[in-house]
Amino acid sequence: MLDISAVLEEIKASPYTELSVRAPHCGLLTFPGDLKPGDPLSGPVGEWKEKPGTLLATLERERNERPISCEEKGELAALNRELDGCFVEAGTEIARYRHFLSREEVLQLILKRALHLFIAPERAKYYFVPAVDIKFKVSGPKAVTVHDGDELFIMSRMKREASLRYSGPEGVIYAVYFIYNQNVDAGAPLIGVCPPDLVPQVEEAVLRVQTEWTERN
Amino acid sequence: MEIEKQVQHLTERLIYIRDIFGDKHNENIRLLVSKMEDYRRREPSLSVRERRAAVLTLEDLFGFVEKKLEAELSPMDMVRIVRHPQRICLRDILENVYDNYTEIGSMGEHSIDPSMVIARAYITRRRGKKTIDQSVMVIGQEKGHGEEFRNGGSVKPWGNAKALHYMKVAETENIPIHTFVFTPGSYPIEDTPGAAQQIAANIYGMSSLKVPVISVISEGGSGGAEAIALADRRIMLSHGYYSVISPEGAAAIEGRLRSGQRASQELVEKCASQMQITARDNLRMGYVDHVIQEPNLGARPYHYEFFRNLRQELLRVTDEVSISVRGLHLFRALRLRSRRKQAIKGLDFEKAYVRWNLPSSAQNRLVNRRHRKFRRLSLHAAPDYTPFSKRLSSLWQEIGWGLYTHFKYDMLQRQQQKVAEYVDEVKSEWTLFFDRILAPWRMLMSKIRGAERKVSVETERQLTELSEWDDNQEQRGGNWVYVSAKARIDRAVTCPNASTHGCLDLWAPDLYGEFAGVCTNCGHHFPMEHQWYLHNVFDQGSIFEFATDVEASNPLGIEEFEVKLAEAKRKTGHKSGCMVFEARINGVRLVVAMLMAAFRGGSVGAAEGEKFIRAAERASRKRFPFLAYVHGTAGIRIQEGTNGLIQMPRCTMAVRRYIDDGGLYIVTYDTNSYAGPVASFLGCSPYQFGIRSANVGFAGPGVITETTGILVPPHYHNVYKALSRGHIQGIWDRREMRFNLYRALLTMGGRNLYYR
Secondary structure (H helix, E strand, O other): OOOHHHHHHHHHHOOEEEEEEEOOOOEEEEOOOOOOOOOEEOOOEOOOOOEOOOEEEEEEEOOEEEEEEOOOOEEEEEEOHHHOOOEEOOOOEEEEEEEEOOHHHHHHHHHHHHOEEEEOOOOEEEEEOHHHHHHHHHHOHHHOEEOOOOEEEEEEEOOEEEEEEOOOOOEEEEEEOOOOOOEEOOOOEEEEEEOHHHHHHHHHHHHHHHHHOOOOO | OHHHHHHHHHHHHHHHHHHHHOOOOHHHHHHHHHHHHHHHHHHHHOOHHHHHHHHHHHHHHHHHHHHHHHOOOOHHHHHHHHHOOOOOOHHHHHHHHOOEEEEEOEEOOEEOOOOEEEEEEEEEEEEOOEEEEEEEEEEEEOOHHHOHHHHHHOOOHHHHHHHHHHHHHHHHHOOOEEEEEEEOOOOOOOOOOOHHHHHHHHHHHHHOOOOOEEEEEEEEEHHHHHHHHOOOEEEEEEEEEEEOOOHHHHHHHHOOOOOOOOOOHHHHHHHHHHOOOEHHHHHHHOOOOEEEOOOOOOOOOOOHHHHHHHHHHHHHHHHHHHHHOOOOOHHHHHHHHHHHHHHHHOOOOOOOOOOOOOOHHHHHHHHHHHHHHHHHOOHHHOOEOOOHHHHHHHHHHHHHHHHHHHHHHHHHHHHHHHHHHHHHHHHHHHHHHHHHHHHHHHHHHHHHHOOOOOOOHHHHHHHHOOOOOOOOOOOHHHOOOOOOHHHHOOOEEOOOOHHHHOOOOEEHHHHHHHOOOEOOOOOOEOOOOHHHHHHHHOOOOOOEEEOOOEOOOOOOOOOOHHHHHHHHHHHHOOOOOEEEEEEEEOOEEEEEEEEOOOOHHHOEOHHHHHHHHHHHHHHHHHOOOEEEEEOOEOOEOHHHOHHHHOHHHHHHHHHHHHHHOOOOEEEEEOOEEOHHHHHHHHOOOOEEEEEOOOEEOOOOHHHHHHHHOOOOOOOOOEHHHHHHOOOOOEEEOHHHHHHHHHHHHHHHHOOOOOOO
16 A cells, blocks of 8 residues: 655655756757856746746757757756767766756645546546536535446537546545546546545645645745 | 816826926926916915916916927927827717717727727718708727727727728718728737738728728828728828837837837937928828828817817818819819818818719729829839830830730630630530430440440559659759758758657758758748749749839938948849749749848838839739749838838739739748738738748737737747638648649639639
8 A cells, every 4th residue: 555654755855856968969068158066947938838948058960059958947966067068979968957846746746656547538528427426516526436447427529428437446536637618638637536545645645745845946 | 166177277288298298398397387386376365366367377378388399399209299198089089070970889998999989970061051961981090098998099900800891881881981090000919800911901992992081190100000091182180190110119120129128218219200200201201191280289189179170171181082083073173272271261161062972983083093192102212223225115015015915805805705605605505416416326336336445555544553753843853943052051950840849950951952941850941042932933044023223222311221221232132122023834924023031121111112013013914913922021111111101002002903903913921921011912912822831920929029918829920820810821832832833823813814
């Protein structure tokens, strides 16, 4: 059985993911002059993430300069300065940076470990079957227990409707990810199912993350 | 109570003066402030009579100072005047100039676009003892004294669509249209019908409206103004401005400022005076017909005398337009001509009566007159240095072509067609008749020969084998006639879609050579120079350029612009940003006007407009299809001011004449095409195509965000988006442009390409 507290402790012990930036292809490497370990880095910004993140290095191959930008917000851990001005092979590590987990990311990490996600098979609108829907509305999502093979959803697309059966471990519905009357893309999670005995622990962990986790800017 | 009102009124006048002049003329403003304060201090101790006297003195002082300041107004002060919330707006005019009106489709903010107000109104006039109500359609932008929902008179595309709709209604009802231009510019969004495309539709529609159109310009900001300002007579208010761009916008471009930065006040003032945007400037250049004098420091809603003058002028001008195209008008025209002076003397125009609805012959004359009027404009700004001998010979050629095509198409072909149609009919009847008679015999024969009957080898091959690659068509197997200079550089190029599509780097000699600047993985089109198209799209050696000596100039005498122009001319080897030529595609002859991005961003000034018009006229004369290939255009050339702006209606009218004559007009957009040209003579084409990866739109993302506050997603102006919005009609691959263009000519022009 999953030990939520241990997972939480584990995340607390290393509250960031360390990401490595590697040369996408061979070429002559140059670093921006003022970049040094410990510097804060920004990931892509803008409403559509259209502006690239902090420039980490420039890689020139056949007189074609390619900027290498930071993909996530974080802090520069190491910069291989000794490669500055050198020709590097594809895959050479250029820099490492730490991306500190946000509250949302920690929650997702925990839920990913604790829940079984049931995925939408195709792009459509999804509804619970009436029996589940009533139970859901009266007593809330956690009152619904699902078993493998249960008829759980109605999948509706372009006025065609088909029923969809749940497949996966037995448990209660912990989270619902789709919105009534809105399309869900294929591959997006519909519900997260949690073993019944794990529910209190998950709830406690979520509460703790929401109250205790401090985000680093 | 009355005195209180007067004081309140004076306070408002003071606020107005302060707003207009800001930090300038401080001593005058201080004088007024101190006098006002002085009065307020003394007020409680004064008797009613003394108060009245004091207020009268104050009013005199205000009048004196206003007169003094009026003499020193700078163009930028006038811009501030027309933008001021106290400035008269359309509803004031409706209230005070017309005798009665009904607003159409709006009630305050409840309207498809509250910044565009449309009303049916009438003016009551007398003829003898009879009173006559003369109806007009009033259309104009409404600033609403600063009401927020009016957007300051920036009309959204659907507002302009509504205006066009009611212009057509007026045309059906045969009543004149009075348009009032109170706009700083159009609201720059692409949502269907699209700012640019709708303005183009408006200009195109207005160019041939069969009713008199009179426009009155107070604030004429660029494309937004042109959407309703194409008129038989254009009147301007003396304190208004009419310009291709706001002085701030011009300053931002002059000062090369990035978005968000503000230009200094001095630079804005300098730009405002250099751009020659005032009523007097526009009258001198011929872009407006009359100027109506406003009271000192501009008209405000309480200037009733001004409204009376405006009414008189509107009556006079509408009469003048109506009568000038009527068959019988000798005495009335003579009288009208002398009446302008009489109006000043105090005689009114309420009496003599001219019918404003026109008979059909007069309608055609009106439209022709309007076209001729606009054709003559801005010629001074596009000097033509063609030698006299060359002009003479081209004149002869033109006459020759005119006669030849008239004889061939209008006379001979019409008869030929009639005969051919008749022969065709007879043939069909004959075939049907014989088929019936011979049917049994044929059946018998086919039964006898059935087994022996064989399909020819060629037909069999065509039906069973895959079609072959034709090197002369489509992509020519990568063997291009012209190869870009960029292909000579040994380097790699990264596709902008590399991160999303996983495109590998391309070697420039491959990319710009064989691949014709197209990414082999995702199909992204890298920009190519216009020469590539000249050589690879049209038949070898078929290009014949004309009007080469019409030269881009600096009509407003903008500082240092001469040098920039000379540099562009040297760099491109062309005298203007528009190249006009005749060419062939697989033997099909056509006239092409090409806007070159390399020449000052492909901006359109008087010379470019003139060349475009000549190209359209040549195509019309020779009965050739007309292609506008837009290698890139940044809009109207702002350094030419109104001389550039007027090309919007001028060129659109030329296109309209050409299309009405039965021509086929195709537009192809490449790289980036924005603003004025798209919002007029390009956007009005029924067949517009985009080269892949091109951008088409009205205003760039920076301008949209700055003026509307809306963030624009990446690729907002991409041709695919433009196609989805219904702005263009198709997207072509660069490598297949020759093939697609040829097919378009065949499918859209029919067999004779020109005649429908």
